[in-house]
Amino acid sequence: MSVKPQSASAPFAGPFALGTLAAADGPAFPALVDSEEQVLDLRTALDDPALTMRDLLERWPAVLPRLRALVADPGAVRRPLADFRVLAPVEPRQVFQSGANYRQHVIDLHVAHRAPDDERPEEERRAEAAEIMDRRAAEDLPYVFIGLPSAITGPYDDVTLPAWAKKPDWELELAVVIGRPAYQVSAEEALEYVAGYTIANDLTDRATVFRRDMPQIGTDWLRSKNAPGFTPLGPWIVPTESVTDTGDLRLTLKLNGEVMQDESTKDMIFDVARMVSYASQSTQLLPGDLVLTGSPAGNGMHWGRLLRDGDVMDASITGLGAQRTRCLAEES
Template structure:
């Protein structure tokens, strides 16, 4: 699909992208708000440079990026003449579940257990109590996703023939800029390079293992089909985002607003999620920490994804992604 207009793409003086010219190789680029792209391979003097290389040396590269953003010398190319890919292919993807209060309450009501005939008001009250308890216990829920599920911000998304209930979940995604292990919450922001947009698609029909309910959720099958995580278009440096815990997340389906919520509704804020994931795993530069999705998914509306649907996702200051759904032909 065609990218968003080149004006007012993101907050701040520059962002990062991974681009290519028609059939050429992908390359990391610095993009300015007027829609011009600078090839960082040339600007930084490394023909084999990737976005992971940039993020691996984030602290030393960032000052050079600030200078390049205002330097009129290096030749630039309009983004509109290039293909926009996912801004980074991470080594690891950490995904936060059940992190928006209203979203979890809606899901709790939608996923009614067989035989649960209680009125909706009672089940909503139960879910609200669970959320309050989770917040008091200060225990986020984080699981691991696959980098192979990532696709570009304007690429078509193939809905697998086996996916009976494909759903959208627009999210703020954190991009790690320094190795992080056992990081305290108070220091977590120092390990964040920037932010981008992720749409964490989920097949609701395969979330729970009904053949083995004691096992619980099956995130491999429900979330990790190829292309199930449209990412980008940009990585906006953290210094350009005043407060990641106060951004607006909006998803439109065929022009109709479905998700429209602030990250203020997150139970666990960005710093807590980064800190929590780092207590177990060693976070690496370029890794993603997805922060969860707000209320307004397809299960809430009773309207799931189907062939031809177009999703447009926005997060304040991070640009716009636009993806079209294509149904896979049944085998």
């Protein structure tokens, strides 16, 4: 099931974006969507009946010029976007997720989790946290962990809140889509390996982030972040050439119409290039893989209001479109 977006599509930057679509009873297929919300089936346009989005990204440097030509071709066969269901744009092999990457968010956490015997005023504690963040940006490394592709769902699909998830929360994030194999690349060259960008909402059950039975072993990202549907993705992959500045994109998440997150990527501690470079130092990034870049301030724990049955989240990022996700409690 899914909840319909407010319109067939939200605007995206540039002349085209890529998506994975399906007709009512048909298979999923990779599509080019133009600014007039018209769709080209890339299986037909590129003469490859078995083509998937990941196949397309495997050939990204060679196929990008053909996509530019297709969007400008008046003879290419197009159909209205409204005829199709919008799915998650890509099925990655690997998902790299980032924590504690927005300055204000981490400062808020630092202040909120003060030691019981710390009686200093909040202003002093905030100043201390800001100094730590500045030092971390200059001297430290990003915090990256692994997510599961099985948690991904479409941008308008309903998300089931498992009965065991007592504190489900939202985390709107800019997601990087890899377009070339990348291993041990520098930050200076990292963006050359990026095909484009999309939207991810990295849902998290706060109650299971830390193991209560063995607190000394730290975080349990498997349980807290990887339930089926816990990563709504899309709707589009917008090519890098259409996203002029990843350092100043606005992330906005509304819960039942009320703004909860509203922040610029200017607040990132580690930018996109440093995130991609860092992830590539330990493992090879593959075409179609995702690098999620962290979530800004305004999560449910900040507001004291977590997700529950019937909630609707509207999430958008400048130039990348928007997603709308409804939460349903798991039936007992």
